[in-house]
Amino acid sequence: xxxxxxxxxxxxxxxxxxxxxxxxxxxxxxxxxxxxxxxxxxxxxxxxxxxxxxxxxxxxxxxxxxxxxxxxxxxxxxxxxxxxxxxxxxxxxxxxxxxxxxxxxxxxxxxxxxx
Amino acid sequence: xxxxxxxxxxxxxxxxxxxxxxxxxxxxxxxxxxxxxxxxxxxxxxxxxxxxxxxxxxxxxxxxxxxxxxxxxxxxxxxxxxxxxxxxxxxxxxxxxxxxxxxxxxxxxxxxxxxxx
Numbered sequence: 535x536x537x538x539x540x541x542x543x544x545x546x547x548x549x550x551x552x553x554x555x556x557x558x559x560x561x562x563x564x565x566x567x568x569x570x571x572x573x574x575x576x577x578x579x580x581x582x583x584x585x586x587x588x589x590x591x592x593x594x595x596x597x598x599x600x601x602x603x604x605x606x607x608x609x610x611x612x613x614x615x616x617x618x619x620x621x622x623x624x625x626x627x628x629x630x631x632x633x634x635x636x637x638x639x640x641x642x643x644x645x646x647x648x649x
Numbered sequence: 650x651x652x653x654x655x656x657x658x659x660x661x662x663x664x665x666x667x668x669x670x671x672x673x674x675x676x677x678x679x680x681x682x683x684x685x686x687x688x689x690x691x692x693x694x695x696x697x698x699x700x701x702x703x704x705x706x707x708x709x710x711x712x713x714x715x716x717x718x719x720x721x722x723x724x725x726x727x728x729x730x731x732x733x734x735x736x737x738x739x740x741x742x743x744x745x746x747x748x749x750x751x752x753x754x755x756x757x758x759x760x761x762x763x764x765x766x
Contacts (some may be wrong), residue, residue, distance in 0.1 A: 577760050636707065
């Protein structure tokens, strides 16, 4: 079974600073994908970024990047130049690439950007 | 495209009542999912479907039933509502390619907030 651990229940960051949200995962499979989703106070789930286990480069999407350290089984999300609109819950998730596409989620980190 | 739609947005049920949460997607996705999110927690998988006529249990299936007669629709049935089923329910879909290696993201609906009292 897969497991995602997010050890930071909440974080406060000054606007325009960079922030790193931690995510570690546990799986015995070699083929998997890692996702980050954002959930603002309105409740919807917004896909941010994806990293495949065989991807050699860290994924980037605009201000979001994923610091993927396979040996340590970590997939931290880095947000550069944080904005007030980044205040939200952030969930790390993973799925196996050869399976039924089920996502396993962590418990989330609540990020608050301070003006 | 509407994407993934869910109805209703909010519902209050009395203990023992039944209801169906509706979910529809217009992206011709083969995979569909139901999750629940309890306050302050991540999402837990209730049931999922890999195609019309095929469903399987997730992590927390007790107290729920599903069916998938078409590609588009994936309703979730609560037969005898209990306070423990108070939660926000999300439906999601994806057009997963087997072993694609790509970021086949799951598209989520807006959620249904259910309270059982």
